[in-house]
Every structure is written in C-alpha cells, then in structure tokens.
Amino acid sequence: MSDEGETRGTKRKHLPDETRARFILGDNLEHLSCIIYKGLEEGVPGKTIMQCGAPLDLLYTRPRDALELALDKLNAYPFADVPAHWRELYEEASLYQAAMILKYRAAVERGRRNIIERLRPRVRIEGGDWTQEIVAVLDRGMQLSGATGRKKLYENVFQQLESLFPEKTLNGIPAAFHTVTPCDLATEQPVTLSREVLGLIGFQHWLDNERRPLIIAGALAEWPATQLWKDPRYLLGLTLGGRRLVPVEVGRLYTDDDWGQRLIPFHSFMTDYLLPEHPTEIGYLAQHDLFDHIPALKADVITPDYCWTTPPISEDEATLKTAGLGTVQQLDEPLVNAWLGPSGTRTPLHTDPYHNILCQVIGFKYVRLYPPAETACLYPQGIDDKGVNMENTSQVDISHHAARALGRDWDPDAVRVIEEQFPKFAEARYEEAILKPGECLYVPLGWWHYVESLSTSFSVSFWWN
Amino acid sequence: MAEVRKDEPAHAGNVGTQQFLLYAAGFNAFSQLDASHTHDLRSFAPLSVAAEKEQEIDVVFAGWCSNILSWNRKLWRSIGAQNPIIEAHTLSPVNETGSGQCCAVGDHNGLRAYTDGSGALYWLADKKLLTSGHAEEGPQIGQIALAGNERVAMTFKAAAGSQMCHVVEFEDVSKAVAWYQDPSDPKLRPAAHHMLHGRAKRLLAGTATFLLLMEGGEVYSWGDPRQQSLGRTVTARIGIPPHIPGAIEALGGLKITKIACGGWLNAALAGEDGALYLWGAASKPSSRHSIRCMQEAEPGEVVLVDVVRSRGHGDSPHLVDVAVGDAHVVAVTVAGEVYAIGDNGNGQLGLRSEDDFFEDWQEVEQLRRVKRVVCGPKSTFVVVGTSST
Numbered sequence: 001m002s003d004e005g006e007t008r009g010t011k012r013k014h015l016p017d018e019t020r021a022r023f024i025l026g027d028n029l030e031h032l033s034c035i036i037y038k039g040l041e042e043g044v045p046g047k048t049i050m051q052c053g054a055p056l057d058l059l060y061t062r063p064r065d066a067l068e069l070a071l072d073k074l075n076a077y078p079f080a081d082v083p084a085h086w087r088e089l090y091e092e093a094s095l096y097q098a099a100m101i102l103k104y105r106a107a108v109e110r111g112r113r114n115i116i117e118r119l120r121p122r123v124r125i126e127g128g129d130w131t132q133e134i135v136a137v138l139d140r141g142m143q144l145s146g147a148t149g150r151k152k153l154y155e156n157v158f159q160q161l162e163s164l165f166p167e168k169t170l171n172g173i174p175a176a177f178h179t180v181t182p183c184d185l186a187t188e189q190p191v192t193l194s195r196e197v198l199g200l201i202g203f204q205h206w207l208d209n210e211r212r213p214l215i216i217a218g219a220l221a222e223w224p225a226t227q228l229w230k231d232p233r234y235l236l237g238l239t240l241g242g243r244r245l246v247p248v249e250v251g252r253l254y255t256d257d258d259w260g261q262r263l264i265p266f267h268s269f270m271t272d273y274l275l276p277e278h279p280t281e282i283g284y285l286a287q288h289d290l291f292d293h294i295p296a297l298k299a300d301v302i303t304p305d306y307c308w309t310t311p312p313i314s315e316d317e318a319t320l321k322t323a324g325l326g327t328v329q330q331l332d333e334p335l336v337n338a339w340l341g342p343s344g345t346r347t348p349l350h351t352d353p354y355h356n357i358l359c360q361v362i363g364f365k366y367v368r369l370y371p372p373a374e375t376a377c378l379y380p381q382g383i384d385d386k387g388v389n390m391e392n393t394s395q396v397d398i399s400h401h402a403a404r405a406l407g408r409d410w411d412p413d414a415v416r417v418i419e420e421q422f423p424k425f426a427e428a429r430y431e432e433a434i435l436k437p438g439e440c441l442y443v444p445l446g447w448w449h450y451v452e453s454l455s456t457s458f459s460v461s462f463w464w465n
Numbered sequence: 466m467a468e469v470r471k472d473e474p475a476h477a478g479n480v481g482t483q484q485f486l487l488y489a490a491g492f493n494a495f496s497q498l499d500a501s502h503t504h505d506l507r508s509f510a511p512l513s514v515a516a517e518k519e520q521e522i523d524v525v526f527a528g529w530c531s532n533i534l535s536w537n538r539k540l541w542r543s544i545g546a547q548n549p550i551i552e553a554h555t556l557s558p559v560n561e562t563g564s565g566q567c568c569a570v571g572d573h574n575g576l577r578a579y580t581d582g583s584g585a586l587y588w589l590a591d592k593k594l595l596t597s598g599h600a601e602e603g604p605q606i607g608q609i610a611l612a613g614n615e616r617v618a619m620t621f622k623a624a625a626g627s628q629m630c631h632v633v634e635f636e637d638v639s640k641a642v643a644w645y646q647d648p649s650d651p652k653l654r655p656a657a658h659h660m661l662h663g664r665a666k667r668l669l670a671g672t673a674t675f676l677l678l679m680e681g682g683e684v685y686s687w688g689d690p691r692q693q694s695l696g697r698t699v700t701a702r703i704g705i706p707p708h709i710p711g712a713i714e715a716l717g718g719l720k721i722t723k724i725a726c727g728g729w730l731n732a733a734l735a736g737e738d739g740a741l742y743l744w745g746a747a748s749k750p751s752s753r754h755s756i757r758c759m760q761e762a763e764p765g766e767v768v769l770v771d772v773v774r775s776r777g778h779g780d781s782p783h784l785v786d787v788a789v790g791d792a793h794v795v796a797v798t799v800a801g802e803v804y805a806i807g808d809n810g811n812g813q814l815g816l817r818s819e820d821d822f823f824e825d826w827q828e829v830e831q832l833r834r835v836k837r838v839v840c841g842p843k844s845t846f847v848v849v850g851t852s853s854t
C-alpha cells in the first residue's frame with residue numbers, strides 16, 4: 001500500500017499508455033483485495049469458526065495452509081456430517097486466499113518485485129491463468145463449504161471481478177446449440193398430455209383426482225430462458241466468460257463404478273462435453289442449484305404457479321414408503337435444480353421424496369415413469385460399498401429398454417439378461433413420453449422415473465411438498 | 466544449513482557413545498520446527514532445541530502446529546503453537562518393550578492425550594496434563610489413536626499371557642476421557658467395543674480409519690471406507706463390514722513388524738525381508754497429484770512397493786523403518802538412506818525443492834546414517850545415529 005503514493009498522480013501521466021493501463025489495473029486489483037479484507041473484518045464470521053483454533057492464526061498470512069486443512073476436514077466426514085466450523089473455515093480461508101491472489105497480481109501489474117517474491121510461494125497459480133485461479137478459489141469456497149455466512153461478500157466479489165477481467169474470446173463458440181428433433185415416440189402407454197396450459201385450479205383438480213404424471217404443453221411460454229438459453233455465448237457471458245465452476249457428473253450412469261463428479265469451469269464443460277457432436281465421455285451438469293450460484297440466471301426463469309398448490313396427503317402405502325420421505329423437511333419454497341447436458345445423458349430409474357415439475361427449456365428428453373405400487377418389480381438397491389444408502393434407485397438398468405422404445409438400435413441380449421436377473425421387471429406398468437422444449441412434466445411424489453436426453457438439453461426442475 | 470554426510474556428521478559425537486541427532490523438514494508456520502522464524506523448512510535442518518548430547522532424543526508427538534520431543538524417554542518439551550504449554554513434563558519411567566511404549570495423540574491444535582504403558586490415560590485440559598485419581602481401579606489403557614474425524618480408539622492393556630485384545634471406540638477425545646473417569650456410567654459407554662485374538666502391538670489412526678498391528682504380525686483395519694483405504698473388500702455382501710476390525714488378508718502370512726498411517730494412506734513393513742507395502746488413496750481426495758506406484762491399484766488393493774525401481778538400479782533395498790504423513794511417505798533403508806514420496810507442499814520431503822508433489826520415490830541425498838523416521842501431517846523427522854567405536 002505504501003507504494004501507491006509514488007505512482008499515483010502526476011508521475012503516471014508520463015508513462016506509456018500500456019504501462020499506465022497496467023498500473024490502473026493494479027490499483028483496481030489492490031482495491032478489490034482491500035474490499036475483501038474489509039468485508040472479512042467488518043462482517044461477522046460464522047458462529048462456530050472460533051472452534052477451529054490454531055488454523056485461524058494463518059488466515060491472513062498463509063491462507064493456503066488453512067484452506068488445505070479445512071479441505072482435508074471437509075473430506076474427513078461424509079458431507080452431511082462435516083462439523084460447521086470446518087465449513088466456515090473453508091468459506092473464510094477461500095476469501096483470504098482470493099484477496100492474496102489479487103494482491104499478488106496487483107504487484108505483478110505494477111512491477112513490485114519484493115511483494116511478488118514474498119507472495120509467490122503463498123499463491124501458486126495453477127495453469128498460469130490468475131483470473132481462472134481466483135474464480136476457482138472463490139467458487140470452491142462457496143460450493144464445497146456449503147456455508148453461507150459470507151454469501152453477500154462472495155456475490156459482491158464476483159460482481160466486481162466482471163469489470164476487472166479481460167474479455168474472453170468466444171472463438172469457435174456457436175451462436176446456438178445444435179438440437180435435432182427426434183422421431184415421435186410410438187407408445188401404447190403415453191404420459192397424459194394437456195395441450196392447454198392448466199390454471200392453478202385445473203392443476204389442483206389433477207392432483208386431487210388423477211395423481212398421475214402429466215405433461216403440460218406451452219407451460220414455459222413466458223420464460224425468457226426459452227429464447228436466451230439457446231445461445232451458448234449468452235451463458236458464457238453470465239458466468240464470467242465461462243470461468244465460474246460448475247459441478248459436472250462424468251460417466252454413463254451414477255450407478256456405474258467409474259462415475260464421478262468434478263467441479264470444472266463452465267467454459268470447459270461447454271467445449272469438452274456440451275458442444276462436441278461426439279464427446280469422448282458424457283458430462284452432465286445435473287441437480288445443481290445454478291440460480292443460487294449464478295443469480296443473474298434467475299431472471300430468465302419463472303417458478304411455475306403449480307409449485308404453490310397443495311398436493312393431497314399421500315395415503316397409499318407404496319407412496320408413503322418412498323425412500324427419504326421420512327427425513328425431508330416441509331419446504332418454504334421449491335428446491336430448484338438445473339440439468340444441462342449433451343445428447344445421451346441418463347438418470348437411472350429412481351424416486352425423489354418430493355413432487356416435481358420438470359421444465360424442458362432447450363432440447364428433448366425421453367422420460368419413463370413407474371407408479372409407486374410397482375416398487376417391488378423395480379428391485380430397489382440397498383447400501384452400496386461406500387456406505388451410501390441407494391434405496392431410491394432401481395437395480396434395473398433400463399437404458400436398453402429405453403432404446404427399444406425409441407426405435408433405436410438395442411441389445412436384445414442385454415434386455416434378456418436384465419429380465420432373467422429381475423424377472424418381475426417386465427410386468428411393471430409404466431408411462432412414457434418425449435418431453436419437448438416449452439413443456440413441463442409433473443412427476444408425482446414417489447413415482448419412479450428414468451430420464452435420457454435425446455439432444456443437447458437444458459431443463460429446470462422444481463421440487464415441492 | 467547443516468549437511469549430513471556419511472563421514473562428517475553435523476555434530477561431532479563423543480567418542481565411544483551412542484549419539485542421536487534429530488533433523489526435520491516441513492511445515493513451520495507455527496515455528497514448530499525452527500523457533501527462529503515461520504518459514505517452512507524445505508530441506509532437513511537439525512533441531513536446535515535437540516542439541517543436548519549423550520541423550521536419546523525422540524519425537525513423542527508430531528502434529529500440525531506443534532511437536533513434542535523427549536530426552537532419554539523422560540523429559541518432554543513442546544515446540545510450536547503449544548509451547549510452553551507442555552514445558553518440561555516428566556514422564557513416569559517407561560517400559561521399553563512391546564505394549565509399554567508411550568503413545569501420544571493430537572489434532573490440528575496439538576497434543577490431546579497420551580498413554581505411557583502404565584495403564585493410565587493422560588489428557589490435556591486447561592493447559593495441564595491430567596489423569597484420573599483412581600487410575601489403579603479404572604480401565605487399564607494400552608494405546609490410544611485419534612483419527613482426523615475426531616474418533617478415538619483405545620486398546621486395553623492386556624494381562625501377561627492373555628491372548629485377547631479389547632478395543633473401545635469413542636466419537637471424540639472428551640467422550641473417551643469421560644468414560645475413562647467413570648466407566649460404570651451407562652450413559653458414557655463406548656460407541657463400539659471390539660474383541661480380537663492376539664496381543665496388540667501398535668494402534669494408529671489416519672483421517673477416518675484405524676490400523677492395528679498385532680504381536681503375531683497380523684494387521685487389522687476399520688473405519689470410513691469412502692477412500693478405499695482399508696486395504697480389504699468391504700462391499701455389503703462380502704467381507705467384514707468396514708466399521709469392524711477386519712484382517713487385511715493381502716498381508717496374511719507376512720510377519721509385519723511396523724505399521725504407519727496418515728491421511729488416507731497406510732504402510733506396513735515386513736521385518737524379515739524389509740519389504741514395504743502401501744494401500745489407500747494414491748492422492749488426497751482434494752489433490753490433482755497422486756503417488757504413481759499406487760495409481761493403478763484396484764480399490765482396497767495392497768501394493769508391494771519398490772523404492773528404487775523407478776530410478777533403475779539394483780535390487781530394492783531392505784527397509785527398516787517407514788512413516789506416513791497426511792499425504793507423504795518416508796522410508797529408511799538398512800544402510801541408513803532415506804527415500805520419500807508424495808506431498809511436498811510445505812517442503813516435508815526435505816528435497817530442497819519448490820515442487821509441490823513427487824509422484825515417484827526420491828532419495829533424500831542430504832541424509833545418511835538415518836536410524837528412524839517420524840512423520841507429522843506435514844513434516845518429517847529423522848533420527849541420525851552416529852555410533853562411534
């Protein structure tokens with residue numbers, strides 16, 4: 001900070017334009033780091049963070065070491081059991097680390113060698129791109145910690161970074177996703193389709209009397225997203241040039257052994273998984289609260305009124321046995337999740353402990369639904385070898401059956417093996433449909449559903465109870 | 466910076482005596498290795514507090530922010546964040562063999578508890594080490610281990626000739642201490658109680674798993690199976706469930722003489738041929754880097770490790786000691802050479818390198834005549850012997 005006097009003011013006028021621009025950027029970076037430190041000092045840290053003890057002493061001078069310890073602790077427990085103080089330390093230390101990267105980068109822009117030498121070992125910029133590094137540190141701090149005590153400060157910093165970052169070139173990014181319209185589904189058990197947009201009363205009537213899935217055409221007519229999200233460049237623009245990290249599931253099905261979840265820049269997700277016609281592996285941005293994470297996207301969607309209806313109290317035994325139902329809280333507002341992926345993403349046959357409105361914004365999805373009464377024919381899983389309870393997921397991989405239903409190449413041997421292994425499966429009654437852009441699907445509580453994208457697809461689900 | 470070469474020990478020893486010198490490398494933000502500054506030690510340096518001669522010096526506890534050294538197995542001194550909390554604590558005389566060894570455990574804030582072989586449990590409360598006033602009547606504790614998820618396991622001190630090993634487990638240290646003080650209170654019962662055949666030799670803990678070596682050379686593991694660091698099959702239908710001690714069958718028939726673990730990594734040394742076995746996560750769940758010799762292992766597979774193969778000369782040396790930190794492993798050969806692998810983010814491998822990680826084994830060429838190694842989560846200590854005749 002003491003360097004500032006020398007370089008501010010008159011002296012700068014004589015510098016070449018490029019050097020002056022770098023000094024100004026340096027000033028702005030330094031300023032943002034001060035905003036972070038000030039926010040950390042003034043705001044109230046998490047309630048329990050003081051329990052961490054010794055690592056708190058390192059936050060200002062060596063945030064990376066505190067961050068590493070906090071991350072080890074986050075990983076030491078199953079996610080739901082991580083003590084709050086470790087989440088709060090991770091949230092806090094990420095901001096300190098981001099401030100240090102800014103301070104370091106300010107020194108680089110201004111050519112302050114002493115500061116550069118002092119901070120270099122504390123900073124470590126992976127891949128050499130400091131803009132990506134700082135976004136990654138902050139996004140991990142927000143998303144991995146699951147803590148929310150510093151949410152406003154995070155949002156403020158993300159907003160300020162937007163003006164500081166150089167524009168990212170969008171070479172090779174098309175102006176529209178490529179979505180091929182699939183053939184119609186020939187089926188004898190279609191999901192009921194309502195061609196007119198149901199009002200609240202009409203929908204409540206369906207809930208009370210039918211209690212079955214329903215597709216409502218034209219439900220998203222008012223959504224800006226149906227136009228705006230067709231353009232990959234629009235989405236990159238809202239995510240700091242695609243630098244924001246998103247959780248991506250990689251692998252065929254979450255029940256497969258090689259399935260894994262990665263936190264990667266949105267830009268990489270776009271170029272490696274979403275845009276290529278034949279990606280080397282399937283990556284799916286699935287079940288993610290993107291709107292909490294990137295609030296600017298919120299303006300593009302409208303929570304369906306249907307989520308404010310009152311579902312009838314379930315009385316039938318099969319529905320009451322839905323996995324997880326005993327532990328869910330009454331929601332004050334719907335849980336919103338985004339689902340973005342290329343053609344070929346699959347969500348295995350499973351149940352959710354909520355009612356669901358699945359809104360199809362971009363592209364096409366095949367859905368197949370089984371009523372709760374068929375649970376015995378669907379062979380729910382037990383506890384897996386990592387100790388995770390998977391009873392909301394069927395052991396039956398129905399992707400071959402789906403391929404057959406869609407009139408595509410399918411493997412008769414695989415279907416035969418599955419039906420021998422799970423003999424009651426073939427008897428289970430179901431409904432199926434292809435969900436089109438602008439439609440929404442109501443999935444009643446406890447209904448088993450399998451979802452497979454037939455093109456690039458962007459959907460938003462709203463869970464309520 | 467002191468160098469240790471074969472023929473020129475850093476501190477000239479007294480002729481005719483056995484002298485032990487202690488060197489350390491790694492995390493020093495709390496001045497827990499070198500009291501004069503707070504920079505990490507990226508190469509091995511002699512510990513200045515350990516300068517007293519003609520004394521057997523040892524590391525009682527190697528923690529994240531503090532370390533505790535002992536002289537002649539009696540006098541303690543803490544360095545780092547807990548200094549001077551545990552200044553000059555004097556231990557009761559310690560039985561040198563078998564289950565009688567001192568066993569100190571702690572967390573990111575330093576030492577929390579220890580046992581000294583007498584059957585008593587000591588714990589740190591309000592900057593003092595306490596034990597129960599009625600230790601003789603209470604449970605007789607053998608060893609204690611504290612995992613990174615706060616869980617505690619303790620072995621009972623076995624009576625002479627007993628071939629039954631009892632292990633009790635608690636959610637955290639305070640629950641273990643409460644039970645120790647009043648074992649008859651049904652509300653304070655252990656979270657788990659395990660019984661195994663044989664006599665316990667060493668009980669250790671990693672981030673979320675426990676490891677138990679028996680005097681017969683068998684190794685048992687239990688705990689959180691998520692990072693596949695139990696070294697055995699734990700699927701729902703086959704094998705012993707993860708939270709119950711199960712023998713690591715891949716080590717069956719080998720007489721294991723030493724175990725070590727830290728983070729999600731585990732090591733065992735077979736005494737007869739000095740062979741090293743590793744299992745667990747090849748990298749921390751959060752790391753981009755991984756230990757190459759473990760990358761291709763199947764989940765739960767135990768790998769026989771060759772510390773020099775990657776450098777392409779000669780047979781694998783006979784190893785006499787091994788220690789494991791949060792994500793680094795250090796091994797000592799019979800010739801007194803040191804090999805290290807894994808995380809070097811704080812310089813804990815002592816290789817004079819700024820690199821964050823070494824995927825392959827490296828010889829620490831700075832060190833010779835090393836007898837023993839101890840790893841803290843982000844540090845390494847070596848005891849250099851200079852026996853002169």
